Amino acid sequence: MRGLEGRVVLLTGGGSGVGRAIVERFLDEGARIVVLERDPAKAASLEAIGSGDLSVVTGDVTSYADNERAVAAAVDAFGRLDVFIGNVGLWDFSRALVDLSPTELEAGFRELFAVNVLGYLLGARAAAAALRESRGTVILTLSNASFYPQGGGVLYTATKHAGLGVVRQLAYELAPEIRVNGVAPGGMATNLSGPKSLGLDQQQIKDIPIQDYQEKYSALERVIEPADYVGTYILLASSHDALTVTGTVFDISAAGTPQRPQ
Ligand SMILES: NC(=O)c1ccc[n+]([C@@H]2O[C@H](COP(=O)([O-])OP(=O)(O)OC[C@H]3O[C@@H](n4cnc5c(N)ncnc54)[C@H](O)[C@@H]3O)[C@@H](O)[C@H]2O)c1
Incomplete structure (x- = not known):
């Protein structure tokens, strides 16, 4: 039997990166998936997979109505919802506090927290x-960056530390029926982009040598692909293999803190 047979999953940001890797592997494992994705081209590319077990909703995680539509799509198409995976994030390209003007600091704060934290809460x-x-x-x-400095600038690190608090608090608030956990990957070469308010929306993390950093400075000294991170999501999404696990975050970044080259 496949590990996720019959599980109904809603995933945000499945168009590229680790989200896309989750979609592909979860389908192989027998899950039925709804993806909430903002980018219409990526939504079309997901639809092109052509699986009856996959349904795509185009929308934005910062809109409660769009999250609600995605939940309704899962229940309408597959009759239930077993797993919600909040995955959409923006990065700040390691912009340091003093390199942000006060105006940028405020706007960047609002945009990063709206996507990285509020987006998860709305979902x-x-x-x-x-x-x-x-x-x-x-x-x-x-x-x-949920555990260590230097995985971004102060805004990104603050949002990802906030995510830790969200996991710990919701594990109690939603108990005993719902388990809540996090997965903390490390660097990977994806389309991860930044806030428009900082002029970073056209940049992508894959444009910097992130894989070199990972290979040189992580404990495992290897290049890591998004698909390498998916196993922990399968464990947590399983109907039976993680039943005692709640309120925790799996640090699977292979590194602790990747040190930037001096
Ligand atoms: N890439 C890395 O080095 C890295 C490292 C650690 C953690 N992460 C985390 O992994 C998660 C996924 O990032 P990724 O690297 O796979 O990036 P990605 O940009 O490749 O994937 C994110 C997806 O979300 C979509 N998206 C963006 N904004 C959206 C919105 N407002 N509403 C709906 N969809 C939206 C994008 O179009 C994209 O398909 C993020 O939470 C990120 O912080 C990434």
Whole structure:
């Protein structure tokens, strides 16, 4: 039997990066998936997979109505919701506090927190009733920056540390029916981009030598692909393999803190 046979999953940001890797592997493992994705081209590319077990909703995680539509799409298409995976994030390209003008600091704060933190809360809020009914689970994509400095600038690090608090608090608030955990990957060469308010929306993390950093400075000294991180999501999304796990974040960044080259 495949590990996620029959599990119904809602994933945000499945168009590229680790989200896309989750979609592909979860389908192989027998899950049925709804993806909430903002980018229409990426949504079309997901639809091109052509699986009856995959449904795509175009929308923005910072809109409660869009999160609600995505939950409704899962329940309408597949009859239930077992797993909510909040995964959409923006990075700040390691902009330091004193390199941000006060205006940028405020605007960047609002945009990064709106996507990286509020987006997860809106998704969890929209999914809570359906997850309570199924005794389901929430999984949030966090980061090495949830534990360590230098995984970004202060704004990104603050949002990803906030994610840790969200996991710990919601594990109690949504208990005993719903388990809540996080997965903290480390650097990978993806389309991860930055806030428009900082002029970083056209940049992508894959344009910097992130894989070199990972290979040189992580404990495992290897290049890591998004697909390498997916196993922990499968464990947490399983109907039976993580039943005692809640309120925790798996640091799977292979590194602790990747040190930037001097
Ligand atoms: N890439 C890394 O080095 C790295 C390291 C640690 C953690 N992470 C975390 O992994 C998660 C996924 O990032 P990724 O690297 O796979 O990036 P990615 O940009 O490749 O994937 C994110 C997806 O979300 C979509 N998206 C962006 N904003 C959206 C919005 N407002 N509403 C709906 N969809 C939206 C994008 O179009 C994209 O398909 C993020 O939470 C990120 O912080 C990434």
